[in-house]
Amino acid sequence: xxxxxxxxxxxxxxxxxxxxxxxxxxxxxxxxxxxxxxxxxxxxxxxxxxxxxxxxxxxxxxxxxxxxxxxxxxxxxxxxxxxxxxxxxxxxxxxxxxxxxxxxxxxxxxxxxxxxxxxxxxxxxxxxxxxxxxxxxxxxxxxxxxxxxxxxxxxxxxxxxxxxxxxxxxxxxxxxxxxxxxxxxxxxxxxxxxxxxxxxxxxxxxxxxxxxxxxxxxxxxxxxxxxxxxxxxxxxxxxxxxxxxxxxxxxxxxxxxxxxxxxxxxxxxxxxxxxxxxxxxxxxxxxxxxxxxxxxxxxxxxxxxxxxxxxxxxxxxxxxxxxxxxxxxxxxxxxxxxxxxxxxxxxxxxxxxx
Amino acid sequence: xxxxxxxxxxxxxxxxxxxxxxxxxxxxxxxxxxxxxxxxxxxxxxxxxxxxxxxxxxxxxxxxxxxxxxxxxxxxxxxxxxxxxxxxxxxxxxxxxxxxxxxxxxxxxxxxxxxxxxxxxxxxxxxxxxxxxxxxxxxxxxxxxxxxxxxxxxxxxxxxxxxxxxxxxxxxxxxxxxxxxxxxxxxxxxxxxxxxxxxxxxxxxxxxxxxxxxxxxxxxxxxxxxxxxxxxxxxxxxxxxxxxxxxxxxxxxxxxxxxxxxxxxxxxxxxxxxxxxxxxxxxxxxxxxxxxxxxxxxxxxxxxxxxxxxxxxx
Numbered sequence: 001x002x003x004x005x006x007x008x009x010x011x012x013x014x015x016x017x018x019x020x021x022x023x024x025x026x027x028x029x030x031x032x033x034x035x036x037x038x039x040x041x042x043x044x045x046x047x048x049x050x051x052x053x054x055x056x057x058x059x060x061x062x063x064x065x066x067x068x069x070x071x072x073x074x075x076x077x078x079x080x081x082x083x084x085x086x087x088x089x090x091x092x093x094x095x096x097x098x099x100x101x102x103x104x105x106x107x108x109x110x111x112x113x114x115x116x117x118x119x120x121x122x123x124x125x126x127x128x129x130x131x132x133x134x135x136x137x138x139x140x141x142x143x144x145x146x147x148x149x150x151x152x153x154x155x156x157x158x159x160x161x162x163x164x165x166x167x168x169x170x171x172x173x174x175x176x177x178x179x180x181x182x183x184x185x186x187x188x189x190x191x192x193x194x195x196x197x198x199x200x201x202x203x204x205x206x207x208x209x210x211x212x213x214x215x216x217x218x219x220x221x222x223x224x225x226x227x228x229x230x231x232x233x234x235x236x237x238x239x240x241x242x243x244x245x246x247x248x249x250x251x252x253x254x255x256x257x258x259x260x261x262x263x264x265x266x267x268x269x270x271x272x273x274x275x276x277x278x279x280x281x282x283x284x285x286x287x288x289x290x291x292x293x294x295x296x297x298x299x300x301x302x303x304x305x306x307x308x309x310x311x312x313x314x315x316x317x318x319x320x321x322x323x324x325x326x327x328x329x330x331x332x333x334x335x336x337x338x339x340x341x342x343x344x345x346x347x348x349x350x351x352x353x354x
Numbered sequence: 355x356x357x358x359x360x361x362x363x364x365x366x367x368x369x370x371x372x373x374x375x376x377x378x379x380x381x382x383x384x385x386x387x388x389x390x391x392x393x394x395x396x397x398x399x400x401x402x403x404x405x406x407x408x409x410x411x412x413x414x415x416x417x418x419x420x421x422x423x424x425x426x427x428x429x430x431x432x433x434x435x436x437x438x439x440x441x442x443x444x445x446x447x448x449x450x451x452x453x454x455x456x457x458x459x460x461x462x463x464x465x466x467x468x469x470x471x472x473x474x475x476x477x478x479x480x481x482x483x484x485x486x487x488x489x490x491x492x493x494x495x496x497x498x499x500x501x502x503x504x505x506x507x508x509x510x511x512x513x514x515x516x517x518x519x520x521x522x523x524x525x526x527x528x529x530x531x532x533x534x535x536x537x538x539x540x541x542x543x544x545x546x547x548x549x550x551x552x553x554x555x556x557x558x559x560x561x562x563x564x565x566x567x568x569x570x571x572x573x574x575x576x577x578x579x580x581x582x583x584x585x586x587x588x589x590x591x592x593x594x595x596x597x598x599x600x601x602x603x604x605x606x607x608x609x610x611x612x613x614x615x616x617x618x619x620x621x622x623x624x625x626x627x628x629x630x631x632x633x634x635x636x637x638x639x640x641x642x643x644x645x646x647x648x649x650x651x652x653x654x655x656x657x658x659x660x661x662x663x664x665x666x667x668x
Contacts, residue, residue, distance in 0.1 A: 004478060005531035006524060010442040028559065040559065040630075041621040044566035045614045048574045051567075053607060055401040055578075070607075077611060089560075089567050096539045096547075097408055097568075099478060099532040104438040173516060174497060177445055180489035180520040208604020209611060216605075217612045 001069070001151075001158055001190075001198070002094065002101030003108050007179045008161055009169045010104065016161070017107025020088075023115045027084040043082060046074055047089035053205070054090070068198075068205040071113055072121030072150040076143060076210060079224050083118035108161050112154045121150025121206075123249070134225050135214050140207045147206030148199040155194035157256070159186040243337035251330045399586070402579045409572055411467060415540045420464030422541035426646045427550035433653050434538040440657045441531055447519070449664040450526035456656070457530060461537040475536065479529030486521035490514065544568050553640065570617075577613060581606055 031043065053070030075083040088110050094100045101109045128142035163183030166176040181189070213220050274287040274295050303324065307317035416423065422430065437453075444450055461468065468475065488494045490513045491503075497514030504511055539547065545565065552561040585602065 004482070004528050005438055005535070006442065006482070006527035010439055013442075024560075028557065040562055041566065041625060042615075042618040044563045045570050045574070045618040045621070047563060047567035048570035049610060049614045051571055052402070052405075052574055052578055052610070055398065055405065073607070073611070085560075085563065089564050092564060093568060093571065096535065097405075097412065097571075099475075099536050102438075102531065103434065103535050104442060104531070171445065175516040175523075176489070176495075176520045177523065180486060180495060180517065180524065185494070204600050205604070205607060208600055209608045212605045212608025213611060216608065217615075220612055220615050 001113065001155055001194075002091070003105045003112075003158060003161065004099075005102030005104045007102070008105055008108055008165055009178050012161060012165070012168075012178075013104050013107050015107075016105075016111045020107050020111045020115055023084050024088065027081040030081040031085060042078075043085050043089070046078060046082070046086040047093070050074055050086050050090035051093055054094070068147070068201045069113055069117060069151060069154075070205065071117040071154075072125070072143075072147045072202065072206050073209050075118035075122040075150075076125055076146070076206065076224060077213070077221060080118040080122040083122075084114050087114035087118065108158075112157045112161070116157050117150045117154040120153045121146040124149045134218060134221065139214070140211055143210040144203040144207035147202035147204075151202040152191070152194045152199050153256075155190045155198065156187065159183070159190035160256075162186045162190075241337075243334050243341060246337040247330045247334035250333045251326055254329065255326065396586075399579060399582045402575045402582070405575045406572065406579075409568075412540050413543065415464075415466055416543040418465045420466075420541060422460060422464040422537065424645050425542075425649055426640050426642050427542045427546040428554055428640055429642070429646050429650060430538050430542050431547065431550050431554060433649075434534060436653070436657060437534050438531055440660055441527055441534070443666045444527075444660060444664045445523070445666065446664050447522045447526050449660055450523070450530055452663075453660055454526060454530040454533060457533045457537055461533070461540075464537065464541045466537055466540045475529075475533060478532040479525050482525045482528040483521065486524045490517035490521050492517070495520075550640065566621075573617070574610070574614065577610065578606075581609070 050070045053073065054067055069087075071083055071087045074086050078086070091101055091106065091109050091114060095103050095106060095109075125142050125146035128145050129139045132138040132142075160183065162179040163181060163186035165179040166182055169177040171177060179186070210221075218225075274292050277284075277287060279285065279287070303317065303321045306321040307314050425433075437457075441450065441453060444453070458468075492499050492511045492514050495514065495517050497516035499510050499512050500515045500518070501513040502510040503513065542550075548561050548565040548568070551564070552558045585606070
């Protein structure tokens, strides 16, 4: 999953690096605030650990073995911000010592493995584990699911980086200048091994390490697991997810999934104007009366046909439409999350009173 | 300590051949005289040995007196990135092959042991060829068929000129890029390289974490090798490739996490005891000499020449 140099364009590398830098800045500040002078040796040790975790062969059902990344393990033990730094340093060492993963492509690898993977994994872990006790089976399942989802999403992100190259960079005769495969090819090519072997390896590693630490050294998990073990934790307060977090997560997930739309054959369902309908394919002789009547019922749109009224600056109009759409979806999800939270809080207050 | 102290004579450091020989970690014998089936423990032991071997070889090579070892590490780091950018901008296979030949020549002039580092030199281009091979077929990526392999409904299918060119570009660019990285890292000691990154604007804390992580890598790799070996010698029937094996692995990595935490605590206490208060300083001093200036001029001329030859400048 490490992208070597030569597979992606320098422009892509710069964009990925620019997207990763804010995470490094925040991670450095957050980690320093939490652990003060202790961060340097701790992060150095865990960077070396991540490097070595990538070296472990994990036995999988069926007699095969695979490597894991370990980013979700570090996120579960130290938190996702620490994982950002530890995995980034491990990636630097891998690129320089072994030539495994590119130096120019470091931003791409860091974004996928040191940012997306630990944050997605940790988010899934928190979501699935909820407020369950540290020694519960649910937490182990949560760790396994987190590892599985984390590496799969990181793999898909890698596929998107590779898959957009032929469309963005090709010569006049259509020769791809970097990765030669399209999104329709890279996504299945990355999804299949990650949904099977790599996902299984990461799930096994994450769950197994958490199981060991819970049993042998629960104190090592204190930083990210403030709840006490045992039945006492069941009465502890339920985790509160802020509506703004839900909205932001939803929007980010939808934006990340957008490239999947490029894979879908044909046009969008029920989007054709009546005049564009292929009547024969639907077994129709004429446009249905109701459809014809109501097709132009509402024409007071803000940005008609994803552009400005006079058709000027079509690219800008499309971008404005996209950003506006994302913002509207985010606001709607935010309001829904607030409503759900209010209803839930009221129900909890009633049950506590009873 | 001045940076020149890191460069020693050609005979100052000699790593014995047996230490860097690529010897597979063979599984133990069964009572019936047959070797056990090679499992994930042996594979992991091999990997940890490979890490140690690579670090030892890199240290020894960086201490030799070669062409690139004389350069200021800051210049080496900047040159590495500049060359990689130019390689990424070049779009002709012949130009990339010429650049690759130059890099190999520089590696030989710097006494980089090509045989001991061949795993990456060879593996990356071979892997790139494996990845790019399907793209040469017209059924995978449309193009002008130059070698017809079969006919389907009257249409010839086979290797396309676009696919072959794309594959050749990918293989040469990936191979040349990894050669550049390994040549620079093999001829610049890690301490100097990490310190140079700091003087180039990378946050010092990050460089310190990087430098310490590199040192801990050897330490923790030794711990992994010990853990795997002790497990192997204590196992009579072999670790099974099933749930038991996964439990062994989980416990091993979990124990490693615990040990890492413990070691980090001890190192932190030692650092604080010696006066560490969160501020990092380096004793490395660099001097940009005449040799560096000449190297920069030659590099700029070469990279400019490559770009002009390729036509990348328009």
